[in-house]
Amino acid sequence: MLSIKEILDRLYKVKSPAGFEGDIAKVISAIAKENNLEYRTDAMGNVIVHRKGAGKKCLIDAHMDTIGFLATYIDEKGFVRFDTLGGFDLPDIHHVTVEFLNGTCGVISYEQKTDFKDRKVSSMFIDIGAKSEAEAKELILPGDAAVYAGELRELSNGKISAPYLDNRIGVAVALFVICSLKDCEYDVYAAFTVQEEVGLRGAKTAAYGIDADFAIVVDVTDSCDTPGFDGFGEVKMSDGAAIKIMDKAAIAHPAIVSALCETAEHEKIKYTRDIITIGGTDAGSIHTSRSGVPTGGISVPVRYIHSPCEVADMADIEASVKLLVKTLENHAVII
Numbered sequence: 001m002l003s004i005k006e007i008l009d010r011l012y013k014v015k016s017p018a019g020f021e022g023d024i025a026k027v028i029s030a031i032a033k034e035n036n037l038e039y040r041t042d043a044m045g046n047v048i049v050h051r052k053g054a055g056k057k058c059l060i061d062a063h064m065d066t067i068g069f070l071a072t073y074i075d076e077k078g079f080v081r082f083d084t085l086g087g088f089d090l091p092d093i094h095h096v097t098v099e100f101l102n103g104t105c106g107v108i109s110y111e112q113k114t115d116f117k118d119r120k121v122s123s124m125f126i127d128i129g130a131k132s133e134a135e136a137k138e139l140i141l142p143g144d145a146a147v148y149a150g151e152l153r154e155l156s157n158g159k160i161s162a163p164y165l166d167n168r169i170g171v172a173v174a175l176f177v178i179c180s181l182k183d184c185e186y187d188v189y190a191a192f193t194v195q196e197e198v199g200l201r202g203a204k205t206a207a208y209g210i211d212a213d214f215a216i217v218v219d220v221t222d223s224c225d226t227p228g229f230d231g232f233g234e235v236k237m238s239d240g241a242a243i244k245i246m247d248k249a250a251i252a253h254p255a256i257v258s259a260l261c262e263t264a265e266h267e268k269i270k271y272t273r274d275i276i277t278i279g280g281t282d283a284g285s286i287h288t289s290r291s292g293v294p295t296g297g298i299s300v301p302v303r304y305i306h307s308p309c310e311v312a313d314m315a316d317i318e319a320s321v322k323l324l325v326k327t328l329e330n331h332a333v334i335i
């Protein structure tokens, strides 16, 4: 059985911008296979891993896509115009290195004449070093996708930094949990979904197909503890797992919130209450699937979300794993 860090390391060997999740799907499927779990890929590209049980059907969800960039046009000098896959803060993408899926690297810059306040994605471009349109098109074509270049690094005090901790962390937690569950009567499905960052799309079909009795979404949430952020939210790095109360796409079902909070209290797992005031998670698609699915979530606090250098604490990841395992093994969710 791989450790959570070993799973993260394997996930970081591949790229998975929204709409291009094939490589990470293979990594997840391989790990499921190594752990003798059933798995399949649905028509949208979601990977569904199944651990059979006699009890109610539980869906653990983690989106496996990331934000990214899509080449839209290449000019006569070989500069690449692009659009974004998912939401960005514009300052985060100034002068960063990106890598296309085929390994071609480039840097994002902007039209020099444009004032910072007037900058938009449409006034920016990717410089891949080409001297002409023809030369650029030997390397990439409009429609090719790119991601931030960067790797997983260890900081001090158990912190890690990388692009795409959103949602490599959620994938690692969900995968580790379904592989390591022991005394669990629930019939557990883990859905690793596509295209969350562009509108919670994969979760919609995954939830419909699985038809679960309840669902728990694993994702990240803003850590409100950096300078200038104090006072805007409860969730802070190193304070443990964050139990979802609400995001902009879903309000967590009270039975799931109670099960998670009571388990955390009973097992002495550090936790905070997660209220997301900007953005949603797959919970938004899942809870309104079919005739409704009671849905909650566990989020891991992350700083600088959607930047090329997100930061998280391994201790919070471990707390989230323990909370999910104990909640499912204690059969704490009463629906």
Ligand SMILES: [Zn+2]
Pocket: 063, 166, 167, 196, 219, 220
């Ligand atoms: Zn996410």
